[in-house]
Amino acid sequence: MTSTSASQSVPPDQGVEFEYALQVAAEIAAHSPSSHNCQPWGVGWARSETARHTAAALLGEPVEQTRAGYRHAAHDEGEYLILALDRERQLTSLPSHEVEMLISCGAYGEILLRALAAQGWRADRFRSVDPAPTARGPEDESAGLIFGDRWPDAWVPLCVVRLRHAHPSSGDLAELHDTVRARHTNRGPYDPDSIAPAVLAELSTSRSGLSSFRAAFESGSEVTVRHVVADAERAAVADLVSRYGGRDFSHSLAWRETHSFIRRDEADAEARGDGFTLGQLFGQLSPPRRVGMRIALAPTTMRILRHVGYHRLLARQLAAMVRRSPATVALCFADEAPDAESVVLGGAVLADYWLGATRAGLVLHPVSVILQHDDARTELEQRLGLPGRAFFVSRLGRAITAFPPSHRLAASGALRLV
Template sequence: MTSTSPSQSAPANRGVAFEDALQVAAEAAAYSPSSHNCQPWGVGWAIGAVARHAAAKLLGESVGHTAAGSGHTAQDDGEYLVLALDRERQLTALPSHEAEMLISCGAYGEVLLRSLATQGWPADRVRFVDPAPAAHRPKDGNTDRIFGGRWPDAWMPLCVVSLRHSDTSGDLAELSETLHARHTNRGPYRPDRIDPAVLARLSTSRPGPSLLRAGPEYDRTVIVRHVVADAERAAVADLVSRHGGRDFSHRLAWRETHSFIRHDEADAEAHGDGFTLGQLFGPLSPPRRFGMRIALAPRTMRILRHGGYHRILARQLAAMVRRSPAAVALCFDDETPDAEAVVRGGAVLADYWLEATRAGLVLHPVSVILQHDDVRAELEQRLGLPGRAFFVSRLGRAVTTFPPSHRLAASRALRVV
C-alpha cells in the first residue's frame, strides 16, 4: 500500500494510526477462507477527495472542505474503506462461482473489519453497492470509477464502510492466533459426538463491530443448520457419492480447479495461492505424489473419467462425510438472495469458522453438491433446509494435522484511492 503523509493518519494521541491499523488488519484478513484459495478480494482506502466524497455520498454523510491534495479535514477524522471483488482473481468456470466469490469477499471484509475494531477503529456504517451483472458490465470498467482514477479497473465495488476511532479495542493477538489456526482439514475426523451445547453456540454466535454489525441492526438472513443424525449424514454422503465426481468430469471446472494445484510447497509459496497435493490428500509418499499429479492432470482426467475414476474419487469423499460426526449447512432465508445478502453470508461464514476453530473444531467444505442447482435442490429437500444452501462442510475434531495454505502478500489487496 502506498504510504501516506501524517495528515492522512489518525493523530498520535488517538491510538493506533489508521494506516498502521489497516496494514495489520490486511495481514490478518489475508488468512480468510476463499474458494480454491483464490483470494478474490480487494479493499480501497478512500483518501482522495473524489473517493471520499463518493463514499460519503453513498453512506448519506457529508465531507467538509478538504485541504489541497487530500480528502481529509481537521474536523473529519473518520475513514472510508471500499470492499471489492478483484475480477482478475475470480473463478468463472461455473455460474455458482459468482456467488462463491462474493461469499469469499464477505469473509475477508468481516475479518478485516473485526481486526480494525480490535485496534480501536470499529466500523459504524456500511452501505452495499449493487454490482452490475457480468453480462451488462462494460469491459473498460468505467462504471466502477466513481471512486476516482486510482480505482483499479479489475475491481468491482461491493460495499462502502465508514470507521471512526474509538477508545475501545479488543484482543488482536487472540484473533490473529485463531486466524492462523483456522484452515481446511481434509483428513479423517474423530468419531466422538460434538457437544450439543457447542453446536448451539455456533448456531447463534454473532460478532462485535464488523461488516454484520455496522449501521442499522443486522436483519438475520442466514440460518445455521447442523447435521448430526445418522440418516441425515448418510443422505449428504449419498449425494456426494452420486454427484461428487462432477467437478472432475466437468472439463472447464476441472481445468480451473487444477490450475490452483501447486507442485510443491516452494511452488505454492511462489504463487501465494492455491493448494498443494499434501493439503488436498494429506501426507503422500514421493511415488504416490507423482502418480496423483499425473492422474489429476486435465488431459489424464479426460481419459480416466471414461473408466469411472471421477466416481471413485467421489466415493472416497462420501466415505469421509459419512464417518464425520457432523456436517453444517449455512442457508440464506431467501431463495434468490441479492448481492448484499450473499456478501453478508460470507461474513457469517467467517464468524462461524472462527468460532468453530476456537471450539477446537475443523471444517472441510463439500462445495461440489452446491455448485449445480439440481443437486443443491435435492440436498435442501432431503435435509429439510429452510432456505437456499450456500455452504456445506464436514465438521469435527481432527485426527491429523493438515498444513495451512499459502497466502498472497497482504499489500496486494490494498489500494489508496
C-alpha cells in the same frame, strides 16, 4: 502502502494511526477462507477528494459545497474503505462461483473489520454497492462509482464502510491473529465421536463477531446455521456426495480451473501465494504416490479416466469421509434469491462461524460440489428440510491428523490508495 507484520506489537494508546492499523488488519485478513484459495478480494482506502466525496455521498452523509469544493460532515472524523471483488482472481468456470466469490469477499471483510475494531477503528456506516457491471458515468452510482483514477479496472466495488476512532473492541488482537492463522481446511479423517450438543448450540447462535457488519448496516437477510448429526441425515448427505461429487472431476472446464490451482510443491505454492499442494488435498504422500496423483489429476488424464468411472471412485471416497464425520454443517440464506448485500453478509457469517469452530477445537472441510449445481443443491435442501438456500456445506469434527495451511499472497497486494 507498505506491509507491516501483524506479529509486531500494536501501540497501546488510542491514537493508532489508521494506515498502520489497516496494514496490521490486512495481514490478519489475508488468511481468510476462499474457494480454491484464490483470494478474490481487494480493499480501497479512500484518500483522494474524489474517492472520499463518492464514499460520503453513497453513505448519505450531508455534503456542503464550498468555494474550495465539497465538504462532508464526517470528513475530518472518519476513514472510508471500499471492499471489492477482484475479477482477475475470481473463479469463473461455473455460474455458482459468482456467489462463492462474494462469500469469500464477505469473509475477508468481516475479519478485516474485526481486526480494525480490535485496534480502535469501528465501522459505523455501511452501504452496499450493486456489483453488476455497467458503464461508468459521473452520475451513475452503480458503475465504477468514480472512486478516482487509481481505482483498479479489474475491481468491482461491493460495499463502502466508514470507520471512526473509538475505544478498542473487547476482542484481543493477538487472540484474533492466532485464531485466524489456526483456521484452515482439514481434508483428513475426523474423530468419529459426537460433538457435544452445547458446542453445536453455541456455534449455531453466537453472532458476537458480526458487530463489524451488523452495526454498520440495517438490512440483510438472516442466515441459518444447521448442524446435521443424525445418522440418517448424515447418510443422506453422503449419498448426495457419492452421486454428484464426480461432477467436480468430470466437468472439463471446472476441473481445468481447479487443477490450475494445484501447485507442484511447497516451493511453488509459496512463490505463487495461492492455490494448494497435493499435501493440502490428500495429506502426507510418499514421493511415488505424489507423482502418481499429479499424473492422475491432470486434466488430460482425468478426461480419459472418467470414461472408466474414476471420477465416481473419487466421489465415493469423499462420500465415505462425509459419512464417517460426526457432523455436517449447512449455512443457508432465508431468501432463495439473495441480493449481493445478503451474500456478502453470508460471508461475514461464515467467517464468524469458522473462527468460532476453530476456538472450539474443531476443523472444517467444505463439500462445495453439492452446492455448485442447482439440481444437487435443491435435492440437498429438500432431503434435509433446510430453511432456504444453502450456500455453505462442510464436514465438521475434530482432526485426527494435521494438515498444513495454504500459502497466501502478500497482504499489501489487496490494498490500494484511491
